[in-house]
Each structure stands twice: as C-alpha cells, then as structure tokens.
Amino acid sequence: MKPFILSILLSVVAVTGFAQSDKFTAAMQKNLALLDSAKTTQDLTAVSNAFERVGDAEKTQWLPYYYAALAQTSIGWMSPNTEKDQVAEKANALIAKAEAIEKNAEIYTLKNMSATIQMMVDPMSRWQTYGAQAGTALQQAMKLDPNNPRPYYLQGMSIFNTPEQFGGGKAKAKAIFEKAVALYKTETPKPLYPHWGQKEAEGMLAKCN
Amino acid sequence: MKKLSILLISLFTTTVLMAQVKISGQVKDAKGKPVIGASITLKDSYDGATSDSTGAFKFKTTEKGTFILIASAVSYKTVEQNIDLSKDVVANFSMKEEFDELRAVTVTAGSFSAGDSKRGTVLSSLDVLTTAGANADITAALKTLPGAQQVGEQEGLFVRGGAGYETKQFIDGTLVANPYFSGAPQIATRGRFSPTIFKGTTFSTGGYSALYGQALSSVVLLESIDLPERSEVNVGISPLMGSLATQQLAKDKKSSWGMSYSYANLDLYFKMVPQTPDYFKVPSFHNADANFRIKTKHGGFIKYYGTFAYNQLGLRRQDIDSTTMKDAFGLNSHNFYNNLTWRENLGSGWRMRLGVSYSTNLDDISLQFQNQNNQQIFVPTVPYSYKNAAYKNRLDVTQGRAEFEKRFNSISTIRFGSEYWYNYNKQTVNNKDSLLTDNYNALFGEANIYLTNDLGLTAGGRVEYSSIIKKFNFAPRAALAYRVGKGAQVSLAYGQFYQKPENNLLFPNPNLGYTKATHYIANYMKTTEGRLFRVEAYYKTYEDLVKTYPAPFSDNSGSGYARGAELYFRDKKSIKNFDYWVSYSYLDTKRDYLNFPEKMTPNFAATHTASVVLKRFVMDWKTGFGATYSFATGRPYYNIMQNGGKYQVTDQGKTKDFNNLGLTAYYVPTAGNTKAKTFWVVVASVTNILGTFGQEQVYGYNYSYNGLNKVAVTPPAKNFYFVGVFLSWGVDRTDDIVNNNL
DSSP, rough: HHHHHHHHHHHHHHHHHHHHHHHHHHHHHHHHHHHHHHOSHHHHHHHHHHHHHHHHSSSSSSHHHHHHHHHOOOOOOHOOHHHHHHHHHHHHHHHHHHHHHOHHHHHHHHHHHHHHHHHHHHHHIIIIIIIIIHHHHHHHHHHOOOOOOOHHHHHHHHHTOOOOTTSHHHHHHHHHHHHHHHHHHHHOOOOTTTTTTHHHHOOOOOOOO | OOHHHHHHHHHHHHTTTTOOOOEEEEEEEEHHHHBOOOOOEETTTEEEEEETTTTTEEEEOOOOOOEEEEEOOBBBBOEEEEETTSSSSEOOOOEOBOTTTTTTTOTTEEEEEEEOOOOSSEOOOHHHHTTTTTTTTTHHTTSSSSSSSOSSSSSSSOOOTGGGGEEEEETEEEESSSBBBOOOOOOOOOOOOOOEEEEHHHHEEEEETTTSSSOOOEEEEEESSSSSSSOOOEEEEEESEEEEEEEEOOOSSEEEEEEEEEEEEEEEHHHHSOSSSEEEEEEEEEEEEEEEEOOOSSSSSEEEEEEEEHHHEEEEESSSSSSOOOOEEEEEEEEEEEEEEEEEEEEEEEEEEEEEEEEEEEEEEEEEEEEETBBOOOOTTTTGGGGGEEEEEEEEEEEEEEEEEEETTEEEEOOOOOOEEEEEEEEEEEEEEEEEEEEEEEEEEEEEEEOOOOOOOEEEEEEEETTTTTTTEEEEEEEEEEEEEEEEEEEEEEEEEOOOHHHHTTTTOTOOOOEEEEEEEEEEEEEEEEEEEEEEEEEEEEEEEEETTTTEEEEEEEEEEEEEEEEEEEEEESSEEEEEEEEEEEEEEEEEEEOOSOOBTTTTTSEEEEEEEEEEEGGTEEEEEEEEEEEEOOEEEEEEEETTEEEEEEEEEEEEEEEEEEEEEETTTTTTTTTTTSSEEEEEEEGGGGGTTTTTOOEEEEEEEEEEEEEOOSSSSSSSEEEEEEEEESTHHHHOOOOOOO
C-alpha cells in the first residue's frame, strides 16, 4: 500500500508543481499579450503593475520585473519631460529588483533606455551624467551577451538620431542595424524571454537605404 | 486508505470549489481626490488591479482565506489592509503623499542655481563657457542675470544696491578671500577660477542660507566636481596665453588627480590693439593649480584643490592734477589658495562636511609721480606728496568648518555647524607696518521642513563673534516655498546679515562695529518644458554702515535702503537650436555712508539694467554663435570735497547710458568624430563691439584735488578680442559644447 500512496503523493506534488509553473507561464503569456496590445499610458501602467505582482509573488523570477520595467520605459518615451524623471525612477526600482535576481544583457538594455529617458529631459545639462550612463549600460549589455541583437538595435537608433556632423547619420547607423538584423535572425529566444525589436530594426535598416 | 481518500477528496474539492470572489474599491488621496494608476495587489498572489481615472478598481480572485491587500503608487506611501476572502470584498484606500525630492518645492527667492542639479537650474556650468562677452569668467556670466550691476571699472558683483565687497564667494563651503586677480585701479580683473572645475554654482542675490555669513548683499556658492569623466590632457594656445593641463582618473574610478599651468602675456596683444594707458610692464600671469579627489567607502569624498598665481603689471596715466606729469602704477602679486574638504555619509540619515582652507595673498604696489621723460619726481606739497608711495598688503586667511546634516521624512533636514576664520592682514605703507588680526567664530543652524511636497519652510540663524569687533551678533533667516500650480511656485525669504567693515576702514579705526542689512524677498517662478519665467521683488534696509568724517574719524551711523523688481525669462523651445534669455532689473537705492553728506544713490547703482543673451549652434558649419547685449541707464557720479569740518558735494551728474555688445563664435571641427585622437575647438570673441562705433563706455568721472578738472573713467581699450585654440586628448570635450547647443 505504501508505494501506492507514495506514488500518489509524488504525482500530487508533480501536479501542483506543474500547476505552479503553468500558472506562471499562463500569467506571463496573458500579460505579454496585454503588453503587446497596450496603447495608452494607462494600459501600460496596468500591465506594468500586473507584471510586478507576478514578480513579487514569485520572488525568484527576473522576467516579470523586466517586463514591468519595459512597460515603464514605454511610458517614459511618451511622457512629457516634466514626468520623465518619475517614470524612470519607477523603472529603475524595477530594474534593481530584476538585477538582484539575475544580471544579464536584457537588464542592461533596460538601463540604457531608462538613462536615455532621463537624459532627454534636458540633454544640454544632463548629457554628461545620463548620456554616459546610457553608453556604459549599452557596452555592458554587449559584453554580457555579444549575440543579443537588442543593444545593437538601440545603438543603431542612437546613431541614426545623431546628426551626421556629429558622427551619426544613416550610413553609420546602417552597419549597426545590419548587425542587429543578422543577430535577430539567428536568435532563438526561450519561451517568455524578450524577443522584441526585430521588425523595428528591419524597418530602420530599410530607412537607411 | 482513509488518508488517501481524504487527500483525494481535498484535492478534488479545491478544484471543484474554485469559486471566484470579487474585490473592488476606490483609491483616494488625503484630499479625497482619486489616485490614478495605483497598483492593487493581493499579497503573494498574481491577482490585483490598477485604479482607473476615477480611482476605482475591481478584480476577481480564486484565493481563499485572509489576505493582505496592498495599494501602492508612485509618490504615495504604500498602504495595506487585511481582507477576508470568504465573500465579495469592498476595500477603499486613502493614500498619503510620500515626501519626494523630485516633487518637492524649493526656495527660489533670491537664488539662481546653476549646474546639473535636477531642479531650478537657471544657468548651467557650460553656459558660462558659451556666453558671449563672458570669456569663460564666472562673474561675467553671472552679470547677465538680474540683480547684478554692469560695473566695469571694478571687479566683483554689485548686487541690488550693494558694493562689490558685499558679495562673497565660497568654494565647497569655505570663503575665498581673493577671488579675483589683483590689478590696477579702475580696470576690472578676471576671476581666478575656471568654470570647468565646478559642477554647480548658486548665485544668491539675497536672503541666503544661515550656513553662510559675512556678506551684506550676496553670496556665490561654488561646488567643485567630484571625479572627472575620464583621463585627459588639454592644451590651449592663443596670442594672449598658453595652457597645459591634465586630469588622471584611476582605473577603479575611485580617485583622481590633476594639475595645470597657464601663462598669459598681453605684450603681443597690446601691440595689435592699442591701449589708453601706457604700459611700461605688460600684464603677465603665471597660474598653476593642482587637485586630488578620493571617493571613500561610504560614497563620501576627500578633495583637495590649490592654486598658485603670480602676476605683474605696470602702467602710466596722465596725472589729473597737472598738465604734463604722469602717474605710474606698478604691481607684483602672489596668491596661494588651498582648500581641503571631506564629506561623508555617517549612516542613519546623518551626513558630515568638513573643510579647511588656507590662503595667502601679497600685493606689492609702487606709485610714482613722473615727468615727461618718465623720471620720478618728488613734490612735497599736497596732493603731489601722495603720488609717490610703496604699498604692500599681505592677507592670510585660515579657515576651518564643520557642518552636519540629519535627514528625516526623506526630504526634511536639519543642518548645523560651526566655522572659524583667522584673518591676518599686514599693510606696509612707505616702510611703516600695521597689523590687523581677527578671530572670527560662527555657529549656525537651519531646519528645512516639508509639510507636504507643495509647502516647504526654512528657518535658521547664525551667531557670530569677531575678536576685532568684540561683539556677538545673531542673524535670523527664514524662507518659505509654496507650489501654486503645475510648475508654478511662490517663495518668500527674510534674513538679517552682518558684515565686518572692510580692513581699510578697520586699520584707522579698530573700534567699528558690524554693518547690517535686512532683506525681504518675494518671488514667483513658472517653469514649463524648455521655458522658465521668474519675477522677483525685494526690499532691503542697511543699518550701521561706516561713515567717515574729515580728519580720521569714523563710526557706524550710516544707513540706507534698496528696493526693486527683477525679471528673468529663458526660452530654449520656441525656435529650434536657438537658446536665449532676457533679464531686467529695476533698482531704487540710496545710502548715507563713507563720506556721503546725505543719503545718495551710490555711483555703482543704475536704475534700469537689462541683458539679452542669444546662443545658436549651426550644425552644418559645426560652429556655435553667441551674442550678449547689456544695457544700463547712466550711473550717478559725485565730487565730494571737504569744506571745513564737513564733506560736501561740489559737482554731480549722471554718466551716459551703458551699452555693451559681445559676440563669440566657436568652431568644432572634430564634433562627433569619436575616433579622432585629437579634439579641438577654435574660439573667437569680441567684447564691447559697439565701442568701435562711437558708443564708448563711461563708468564715472575722476576729479582733480581742486575739483576743477574732471576726467571720464573708461575701459583701457574700446574692445577686447580673443582668439584661441583648445586641444584635448582623451575625453571629447567638444561633446560638451555640442550638446550644450542641441
């Protein structure tokens, strides 16, 4: 009788264990769908909060915090300058939580975006601090994962938006976007892992021609 | 078997009984307004919601039992409540605002902050470098802000009816005794310090903090940078000067050191641009500085900064009391300045800032009365007997300062501390020594209390004792800031300020007391993206000013007032790539001091002063352009002569209006080329271009001893030109200039 009970118990444990990760996957997938369809800052706030709840409940998963922060950066790009600092601080708090669990290129990519948002408030006087932070974050991201296309995509965007006279421009950006697009093509993201940016990078590359 | 069945039953029932419970409610702030975007979380579950535009939220959960429901939102304190999930729950939250440095108001009455601090920035440190006509001089750039007079015949900031010596400069908290190079009378000199070594500058035109004292009108607070961005070597070449500098940042980015040397000689320049005075010794300057900075374990810093300067000049001017004679003035000046500070986080909200500083300045001046062949002539009668003299002035200032800060409620602070200055001043006039020493002590304290993010109060005071005055004084200070709308705030400031009389008054009469000023300031400021509008009104009274009488008598019976209104507008947004600011000051001031027979407007005060500063960077040409136009109505001038036992005004008038247009252009050929090994900037500027078109500046008039001859005080040349090339290896400094203009 005993082995039977044991096997039942084991299967129960397995079921609940499976249920647990299944629940996580389901919640993440649902929220990722919401993130993809979010259009307004209200939508983005709601989905960022939802990701943060998952992160707080799980405690050992960096992805929910990553996506919560990613949603905040999306809000940051849209916000008026007067609110950008506050949004970036919220993003930074989430990034810190994610980084405490795992240090990786995706998280440094977020750091780049958050610093860029803060720089945009007043590029004139903030270039030296936030511009440098953004640059360092990108370098760190490339160092941690040289095959990750997203840091290259962001670098391409930064060069694309810099006037030619100052070392930017289409020609220089093109080479970077080409590298990003090539990396996107070979990328095989694990389920739930970030995979954004391919279409955008291809679109930008088309603009460079 | 029984156990198994229970287990199975319970397993199934949980699945079957996955009934949902609805949780709904409202989130409001302390004033009853909805909090939008608050995150509602059922603790340790995935379930929750985000409040909508009315503050309402609702969600369903399959969880059972008692749970903690959490509401959190940016800039609010997180709140929790226990809920029982046996049936539908209605949970309402009332959230209190969190004190937040980013959102809190700051007192802006009387104060202009510059630098990369997050708020209230009026002028960035880089603005100083790119303001036309300022020639990278901090004081000259500050003169384009409201409150400062366009005084060109003396160095210093003449603020709101105050004389130049009523403004004091501080580096990292300690006083700078000689902030300007020594020079000849009636020719203003530059400041000693390069703007690039400071990360922040606060120019307070009144009502400043209790942390500082001994300045009746104004303080300029300079905060040195912590660590440079990267190691670099800089070279500057110009017909006027050459410079060599390096900054070395340690690999671990925890310490740095640097040094620089520059030599300026105006010989070549004076050959190209004729000067009114006859220079027999062309001005030359040796200037060296050194620094180190160490980051401590807890994020504090130990910083040293020191400069050594030697400069000399000699010039002759037409003597005012005779027709063919000349007055020669010769100067040798040494200055050595040292500043060592330690700022540290002590934990649990405590911070400390310690500083010591030592400076010594020696000016060696010779006056000669000369004939047409430049030979010294001695005439024993007044006024000619005063025209040959040897004068030495040595001023040593030793300081120690300790400041502590306790932070609570995340943004409210209490600060207190003490400072000590030892002043040693030895004057030698024609081989006769006189000595003045002073031990000055001050205790200060200030509380910054935030009642909400929208309302901040500052109250403080300082007690001072000077051994030469032999008296204590107490100077209370208070300020308030209140947000009246989005980006709009009102602030008020009040304060009493004491200052020891200048040493040249204390030498003949060491029994003088403190001079005193009281400030009342009201300020309104509105900031929107890319624009800043600021208006300020003030009233100031002066008491116990030093009055001098014929024969060596003086006392503290002088008094005066100043009142006015000022306007500042900066706009970086309306026109692309174009940045401009406008300032205007109205000033009504009179004082009865020194040898004034009655209350009169002093000769450094103009009623209306205005400046317009324009900046534009043309990307296609990789060139930046700047223009600064300053205007001031005429200033009064007087001839005050002794008549029996009294002084009396024998002649007076007003100078013509002051106009000054400065232009600057800088070409940055390597802009953005991150692969170039050498970065360079070519700068060309001209100050007072209107001088060429007959708009000569007149600062006032000198009178002969008998009062019959009157000579205008004018700049030594109609214009000032500068051309130079600055090269840098290491960090691309051109980025600074480029981004400053994007």
